[in-house]
Amino acid sequence: MTSTAISVQARKRIALVAHDNEKANLLEWAIEHRELLATHDLLATGTTGKMMAENLDLPVERLRSGPLGGDQQIG
Template identity: 45%
Template sequence: MTDRPVLALVAHDAKKDAMVAFVRRNAEKLSVFRLVATGTTGGRILDACPELNLMQLKSGPLGGDQQIGAMIAEGRLDGLFFFADPLSPMPHDVDVKALMRLALVYDIPMALNLSTAEILLRSARLTGLRTTSATPEISVPR
């Protein structure tokens, strides 16, 4: 197991451009993470930012969402950036819901849109990963 936190990047078709733009803008910050991405999204990100440490999985409908879900269940994923398109029909809607359910069950930080992704990327939750624990303790003055 690597000591670098692992983030997953997923984007529906209508959100792929937004994901690529987000990654391009934040390539330096993302370079400290190991990245995994579903098929087409991963290919587009690698085209834009070939210097990133990114493993391309299968396309979402062909099992990529399930591969990411397995990583969550096995404790091998530290965050999920899933730019979902709520206005387009999804033939693999069941897989998408299962992935989101796993992120909720295992308390994985998850960003579903650009605004949340920007906040999550600069949060202490992600920057403190694996330095002490996955859930940093908060000290409260007495």
């Protein structure tokens, strides 16, 4: 059997997505992990992205709102 080594970059692109009823929980989690999240590239669907950028004071690439194609953009 052979194995293949896969190179993984230290800086990741992390997508932050939450259903409306879970946005507060995601924000709480993100605040708790802000220091770690700051070392990665963040992207999020519309409202979630706005909320994350404002509360974390980190750059967040905002995509469309989930129902308007943002979920597909992330996928």
